[in-house]
Amino acid sequence: MRLFPKETDFFEIFDKTSENLTRAAQQLVDLMENFVNVEARAKEIHEIEQDSDMLTHDIMKKLNKTFVTPIDREDLYALASRLDDCIDLIWAVVDRIAVFKIKEPLREAVVMSKDLLLTAEVMHKAISELRQKNYAHVQEHCIEINRLENRIDRSFRDALGRLFEEKQHDPILVIKWKEIYEHLEDCSDRCEDVANVLEAIVLKYA
Amino acid sequence: MRLFPKETDFFEIFDKTSENLTRAAQQLVDLMENFVNVEARAKEIHEIEQDSDMLTHDIMKKLNKTFVTPIDREDLYALASRLDDCIDLIWAVVDRIAVFKIKEPLREAVVMSKDLLLTAEVMHKAISELRQKNYAHVQEHCIEINRLENRIDRSFRDALGRLFEEKQHDPILVIKWKEIYEHLEDCSDRCEDVANVLEAIVLKYA
């Protein structure tokens, strides 16, 4: 059994969007490891985000103009929306770093960013395996995304604990970093949502 | 090609809801420009919000009792939910102003509120044009809503930047205004969601 005819077109765009996500996550890690030129990097990630917005808009347009069954439509719509959310959230992280005039990254933010990059890379692989109908590999990648999400969640809780524990932190800095951590954690949750949609598609068609 | 038979009923309710949204946004702007009788105004907006809740409940009931195709149902459900969110968020803004006992508005909150009112007015127009099947006009209005959303997003980032920059702000005031700004920004995002649903409907039926 094969998927609906127009599937390939959609997955070509998903492939590009998840490539964009990996690029944005790479930029985030570069920034975290070498905290210079924040504004310039924010601009680069903003361009990736704008480009991805157009890809998502393109998918939505195709979805609304193409005949697909209601169930397929839901999955494709969810996939496009959640991938777009991921990129928006990486942009939000870097944007807040710029807006809040953060001087140096906190340890857990570096760790979480690196795990988000790993997640983005695995997700990109999962999407191209789905395109090639290697369903068993898609499922393995989804399990890996879930494992990374759990790890990022633990880092997030450690980060919050340490942020509120240290006596030297002033409340304003706590507010700033709490928000940055929350965007990193949200991004990881949306990646898990993508994995759930990929698993649902595999269950229906494998 | 005409939409499904029951469409008119739904759009009559959407028309009323978006009129309510415009009234709530007008009340918000009036409050921001003339910061008196906060409690009384909050009460007025709360009444609009309660009235809109009933309209939304009415739409949902009709949606669940009427035969519409799954795809139409999704759009109508999304439209009702997002419009309801917009009104809830304007209520949340005014409610927080009352609960936090805010003494005077910050400059960016006034600017954002005025742009929300413009957005609500354009959205009301877009919904009545859709009812009259003037699809080209709907699309123009949606582009305008997107433009306003971008402007509100920039105001939001400026507002955050200034809120965290100023040395005189105490942390408690920062927490309060950060939340108010976030509700204003969320409201604008939900307006953009409404525009996206309107565009999707036009793509399917135009």
Next chain:
Amino acid sequence: MRLFPKETDFFEIFDKTSENLTRAAQQLVDLMENFVNVEARAKEIHEIEQDSDMLTHDIMKKLNKTFVTPIDREDLYALASRLDDCIDLIWAVVDRIAVFKIKEPLREAVVMSKDLLLTAEVMHKAISELRQKNYAHVQEHCIEINRLENRIDRSFRDALGRLFEEKQHDPILVIKWKEIYEHLEDCSDRCEDVANVLEAIVLKYA
């Protein structure tokens, strides 16, 4: 008219999940009333949350492998997702209490937790009445859930007001409790979503 054939299986799992929600809410109330062994209780609620995750995963798998009409699928998917959110949020409340090293509960958090337990109990009843097709009772329970949601919302606003009013509160404590209150309020909103889905199912099949 009877629901689709596989309905019973789904509702058996929903019954278990809502029983889990009630157990988690009971643990939360026990903690609030007797603030000892926070870590141990957090661990117990985490186990309930993990168990519910598996139940939800099981429902989603069955939903993706079973033929159900698109409309039924939407309702069942929403029911599973929102119930899962409720349990996640009770876990989040207790987790934050542990992570933030909260020393004693604030009055309104106790009140909100007790009302959440009442909500969970009514929801559990509503789900078993739906299973037994006692549609009139389902609707009564949904009205009760809405009433409780309104009460929790008022408690939330009182809680926020008092949190920001009291001069002795330091900003760090305000940030911590604001987040705990928000999770309690979110949980109540997701319970109301569950009630809305239950009402929608009744409207379609009664």
